[in-house]
Amino acid sequence: MNVPSYFSKCRGLCFKLLAMAALIVGLSGCLENYGRFSRDAQVSHAFRSGSVPQELNYFYAGKETMPYAIMGIDPSYMIPSSFWIAFEPQPEQMRKMSSNIYGKDRYDPYGFNILDPDGAIVGIWFSSLHFPSINVDQQNRTVKVLYKNPESYR
Structure with a gap:
């Protein structure tokens, strides 16, 4: 047995195992x-x-006359973004905003519950945006929605 090649193989295997462990720890922290x-x-x-x-706090992104999305969030959570505009919805206003969601000519808007990592409902969402990500930080009580600006699809 060639001792240097044995140590070389072990070092390579140890490096791969260490890299995989770091990747798993990193991904679990991100998720x-x-x-x-x-x-x-x-x-x-x-x-x-x-x-x-009515017990939720409401926000929209985009223009009030043609929002990208509308969401209602549990009042114990905050939205740490200037892209979301807070408003107090009136029934007629909500009907108009919901019927004029940006992108509805491509995709029909739909409603969703917003769930925290444990599966509890923390809000509601209405949009035609596809595949947004949501970060619900239970410790800091924040909700961040991540999506690509719909106007960049043009």
């Missing part, structure tokens, strides 16, 4: 605060009819 969206026809109906739950 721990990610929530998810759960499609819900009742949420869609609530937005379209203007009868959304």
Whole structure:
């Protein structure tokens, strides 16, 4: 047995195992605060009819007359972004905003529950945006929605 080649193989294997362990630890740290969206026809109906739950805080992104998305969040959470504009929805206003979601000519908007990493509902979402990511930080009580600006699709 050639001793130097044996140590060389062990060193390579140890390096690969260490790299895999670092990757797993890194990914688990990145994913721990990610929530998810759960499609819900009742949420869609609530937005379209203007009868959304009044106990939530509401925000929209884009223009009020043609938002990219509308969301209602549990008041114990904050939205740490200047892209989201807070508003107090009135039924007629919510019906108009929901019927004029940006991108509805490409995709029909739909309602979703916003879930924290444990699966608890922390809000609702209405949009035609596809595949946004959501970060629900339970410790800092923040919700961040990450998506590509729809106007960049043009």
